[in-house]
Amino acid sequence: MTNATLPPHASRIGNSTRNAVVLHSARVLAARSVWSIFFSKGVYILLGVAFLSGALILHNSLRAAERTLIYTATLPQIVPLLVISFLVATFLALLSALHIARERDRGTYEILLFGPVNAAAFILGEFLAQTIVFGMVVIATFVWINLVTWLLHLSYNLKIIVVLLQAIGMAAAVSGMGILTATLGQRTRSALVYLTLIIIFMVGIQAGDDVVSTMLAIGGQPGQALLFLRNALALVANIIEWVSPFAQMMLGVDALTNNDFLSVAAHLLITITQAFIYLSLAVILLDRKGARG
């Protein structure tokens, strides 16, 4: 953040007052975005679809148990939780990218800069809004998962709360990624396209790596081409996991399943660091580009 982007009167005030102004502006912008999302249909429809997907996964497990008479799992609720978190976090990231890009596109951001708003307050406001909305979704998911646990007589474990905490970290990082992409893209459409492609690439590599590894594990003697593909995918996936909040979430859940709580904390820390880096980069970029950049 530089003084050049702060409102004219800000250069005459102290650091603590300036931070207070930035935080206040961020809170006002966040509240505006939260109400906007809260009264839009999209988030409810998406949450309904996410819950239905989770229900479908659990129903599948029930069907399997009916056939085999046994079903062993550490926590059957984890996969539905992952699906719900991924869907909602991606939706909110797209929404944050849309908000940021549209405000710049329409010139609203430029008008905001005439008030007590700078790039940091603008980005922080959007980020806070997405995190608050995701927090509310997490509360709704927590209620849903408890009802489902009671309904089906599933085992309950405090690990569910840890997964939800991991989901908040993941959503924060995905939201940061969306905001960064929006500051990179010139137009709303290009920002959304970039973000969609990045998410597809990250999740696709991860899924491809898992699928090819599973094929190799069950397929007997592998061909050289498949081995090469697996090694290439594994290499790319290993690099991507440092920047992908989705990969960190998966690794964290794996560690949780194996009762490796130190790794869980490490992956959560990496996710929070990702969010911080994405947001800091977004602020720096927006600062440099300015309102019309």
Next chain:
Amino acid sequence: MKRRLLLLILLMLLLSIPILPARAQAPERSEAFVYAVTAYDGLVYQSAFVPPNIETLYLMAGVENVLAARDTLIYFWDLTNRYEPDWLAKNIPIEGTLEISQHGKQIAEVHPTDYVIQYDTEQPIETRALFTGQAAVDAYARFLELQNDYRDASYLYYTLLETYRKVVDEIVASGKTIPAEDFPKPPQPPAQLTLYSSEIARGYVVNLPPGSYSLTLRLPDGSLVPGSQRSLVVFTELDEGISYTIMPETRWTRPDKSMIEGSTIYTLPDNTLYLQPFIQKKYNDQAYARMLDPQDMISRRDQERWVTFVPYNSASLAVFGGEQSTIEMEGYKIVQLAGSGLGYEVRPFDPESMDSSSFEGFKISLTSNSDAVNIFLLDKNGNMVPGSRREVRTLYTDRSVGLYALSLLPILAGLVAHFARSRWVKRIKVEG
């Protein structure tokens, strides 16, 4: 002219046909220095072959493993994408000094020695032993002695059995009635020889702590054997615990496994399960796989695997929930139902009327009164066996409609928010 032209075209056509390589039935063999590894896999010793293209060997830490250096012929087998040794064509042991280094500093020199692996086949883990040097010679001599004793005892047994049969035949032929206590007793067969022993072989016995090392073989003349330099990764288990094989009573041929401590075993109401505990250890996937097969390409360095070993027999099962109880392991026999239809019954093993049990395990029945129990193993001293805790629960599979109904709650919340906003917007009055 025309004829010449035709001949020329024909010749060109013949030349244009690609020359197909002759398909050799036997792939080409080449001389190579290889390591033959006898590695302890946590239960028994297994042999593996390390061709020159494999740069890293994997061994378990804290146990004696054997490396043997060989000059042999190898060939590439296309069908499996692997190098294979032709031991019969050439198998010359190379004796020298195996130098082991870590961080560029030599930490050990290993000289070849005689070795023998022995264990009782009924208790392979507890009785596994690798004898080296003179102890190997003595152990093998003892094994041969036991083998000879067993052979002599078997010979004597069959001789006595022959005599016994003759005596019984004579009694039957005579038609006499003999009181049961006077009837000749059959001879008892000798106890089975359950000791397994490998033959005496020579190799470099290696027992190292976990870490990364490098290996090289130096000949007695001081020169290094070309191709003998390899990396060595010595690894240890990451965790250990208990896995359960779970068999539903009505589906005992299709068991499932529970590998992770704290996981839940779900079943349907009023179902009976039989649980068999096994000792298991967790290893790095790639290290374990490449110890068993150095040419493995499937395993992954970033994955872990549980390896199940022998049954954990000397334990009882503590059950909590509903009523607290301790269940002892019992034998069960699968008895086919009489009649032409398919079907079977699991019955407790009765040594008086049954030859042998089909399996041994802990029986758990969940009822409507007790639909969730916690279980763990107790060792001989009554202490909980680490890694053995599980939960067994009944699953209500008939409530899937409720599951979908719950998923519609966000849509209802959205409708409420929509109507609330509409009412709120209608109340706004625009002045002027």
